[in-house]
Amino acid sequence: MIRPDAEPLLEINDLHASVEDKPILNGVNLQVKAGEIHAVMGRNGSGKSTLSKVLAGHPAYRVTSGSVRYLGRDLLELEPEERSRLGVFLGFQYPIEIPGVSNLEFLRVSTNARREKQGKEELDTFDFDDHVRDRLQVVQMDPAFLERSVNEGFSGGEKKRNEILQMALLDPVVAILDETDSGLDIDALRIVAGGVNQLASPDNCTLLITHYQRLLDEIIPDYVHVMGAGRILRTGGSELALELEKIGYDWVDQQLAAEGVA
């Protein structure tokens, strides 16, 4: 939902970042306002996932220049946990398995960390149990998954549902969903996408990182950005995704070649 007067939640300016001294992001510029859904598309290796990890504060990625303002403050100076508590959520492309750690306890600890920052009361075990069961409905998830270790033995689809369940519990201001559609069958995709749509509101924003149009059939973005060589090469409306479906990414190579990048 585009509102010209909406508050900018995330402002990325000329962001450069590298991993193991290899530059991956080479000047990303992006502004996301409240109520908006942005899709970031591009080929493998274009920098999409790196952008999501840099925004979440992954310690393996080093920001070499540029800035990210989140609700008016410098996001990059915050530890990953502080970003989460302030409302930045990263839905992982490959959610991590943590044997021996109960999913329910993990969800409760993380939810309370966020609630404390929101000035809300922490939920005790009983109240949280009610709360999480209510939120399970967002992704139509079996409560049995709460009793298992975090993501351990979950199928690809179950892991992604667990990610959106976390999103539903953490009530983020900025949700960055990294390839949430990968590994999902059509039914699971609809459930996960339905969850994301339910959670989108005029007060928050969503950054969808994806390869395929099929996710964007379910979640209609306000803007579509195409990344290549670590920056955004083109921005359009939802029709851009449909166009990409037809023309592919060859034009990216041509554009980068014309710019002397590739």
Add this chain to the structure above:
Amino acid sequence: MAMPDGWLTQLPAPAGTLEPVQRRGRLALAEQGFPNRKQESWRLTDLTRLEALFELSLSDQRNLPSPADSLPSVPEQVLRLVIDGSQDPLQGVTLPAGISQLEGAELQQALGHTLSCCRCASDWPVELNHGVSQQILALRIRGNVPPVELVMLAANARLVPTRVLLLVEEKAELELLQVVSAQGQAAHSHLLEIHLGQESKVNHGLLALGDGQEALLANLAVEQESRSHYSLVSVTQGWSFGRLEPSVVQVDGLASTSIHGLSVTAADEQFAVHTAMRFEGPEGTLDQVQKTIAADRSHSIFNGAIQVPRPAQRTNASQLSRNLLLSGRARVDAKPELEIVADDVRCTHGATVTQLQEDQLFYLRSRGITQSSAAALLLRGYCKEVLDRLPLDASKRWLGGSLQVGGVTS
């Protein structure tokens, strides 16, 4: 290298039920001398810490404040026996139906039988126990008996020798928790023999907790007849110097053995777990997972021997050693030792040495959980697999549900 000067000669004269055993042990110690690092099983051991044991007092603990006064409560149906090397653990105790004391010729016949079966009767720590143990707790288990909690205490810079013998009869079932606790730079020399009759079942937990300055030498010898089930879950922590040596033999095969261990070391502690499993008949199974956590400058050692001789066809054994290093200065030595002669067997083994996984830490931190809490959660998850297996709710009652590892509560 000889035993420390005069140590053997200043021991009290052999006496009591264990007199022949004491003589045997002292003779063996005089002949064997002190272990040296050319011997494979002592190669990695800090022998100066072993020598320090001989500076401890062997006098009994009577008339000293007993740590037994501060033990956690025990569920009503559990038989708790406290062994401190001096008091008779059965004094004033009425044994429940199915549990009886072994005495006289019956005891002499059984004593050492399982050690011989396990081929560990002449091991140095066993001979040390032989030489110094003054008393034995020997019980026969019949039928399905109430759970037993054996609490073994040492304090006040003493070397406390304890010896236990359990004869578990055919089709009997026993849930056994041993809690070995030490404070005040004390040391334990513990020797346990368990004989499992046919179709019997023993669920055995060993929780050994030192205070950082103590020493533990514990040998567990287990002999299984066919169709018996033996499960050992050991958790050790806080020993400046420690050595836990479970030896299990399936004498006729067709039995199942499960060994799960967690050894936690910190500061400059050194703890070694040497397990030995031997199958002497066909179709036996072993499920073994040994975990370690080594923090600070500590050193953790695991040696897992599995012997599958020719008669042990269709043995199915798996052994996994998982080691977690919490510091760049901590050290782990893990060595599986498989000796397989039978040709129709399935034996798997593996060893991993890792640090806390960066991806797991980041995942938790990206959900608002601080670095230290994330590390604690991961450690708790790592320990849980073993802690939850301890019988008699031991993890909750004795540890409050968690361990202190590397400065964090896991």
